[in-house]
Amino acid sequence: MPSDSDESVSERGRVLTEEELDLTRHDNVNELDDGRYVVSTGEPMSDEDAQRRADAIDAREADAASDADDADDEPRLTEMDVNRWLEDHFRGIDAQYGFHATAKFDDGVSRHQVVSNDVVTSFESLLIWYAQHVGGGTPVEEVLGILLAESNVSVRYPVGTLTGLLKRYDLDRDDSIGDLIRAVSDEDAVALSED
Incomplete structure (x- = not known):
């Protein structure tokens, strides 16, 4: 070397x-x-x-x-600035219903905005978005049922939803409440809808 x-x-x-x-x-x-x-x-x-x-x-x-x-x-945006902008933004939208939601779920933050002329579509979108974030993999329908059942809000369903439930289990006016309970006893939950 x-x-x-x-x-x-x-x-x-x-x-x-x-x-x-x-x-x-x-x-x-x-x-x-x-x-x-x-x-x-x-x-x-x-x-x-x-x-x-x-x-x-x-x-x-x-x-x-x-x-x-x-x-x-440089000046920072305040919560009031954001609220004012959102209010102006929604006043300028050509739709009857709309919302912008920002929520913290566990360790993340998510935003969701919907504008629609259909009140049910707007509300349904909000519920589904919320249930998807808090459900932890549980189906949305179950999450919503649990949330409503556990809340202090007493929900009144249209009579047609009960009629739809009875039709799904082939029950009519001649059947008893016991027949209804037996029909749904194997289910974890039942869906109330007019179908």
Whole structure:
């Protein structure tokens, strides 16, 4: 193996001496008074030119820091600004119903917006969106049933929904409540709909 002083060692692989590592020995390097260096890629420069170049760099860095501080001073949107924008936004929409909901679910935040001329479609969209986020994989219909059953809201269903339930189990006026209970006893839940 060749020694460090061997002339066959390529320039790239050779070990630099302590003198070669001393930046101040090079003509293109000017040491500033605060321990910083300016390295010229062209002709060697005077100490005055090196100081001017360092001052220009310092000024650019100070401007960048000032711009960052100015960005921090820019006015922030407030909750009132957002509410005002949403109100103006919905007033300009050509639909009878609409909503924009933002909600936190566990560790995430989700937004949902709907505009429609159908009141049921709007409400259904909100319920489905909410149930999908809180259900943890449980089918939406079950989540909604659980939420309504567990809430303090007493829901009144149109009579047609009971009629639809009876038809699904082939029950009529001649059957008893016991017949209805037996018919649905194998079910985890029943759907009330007019179908």
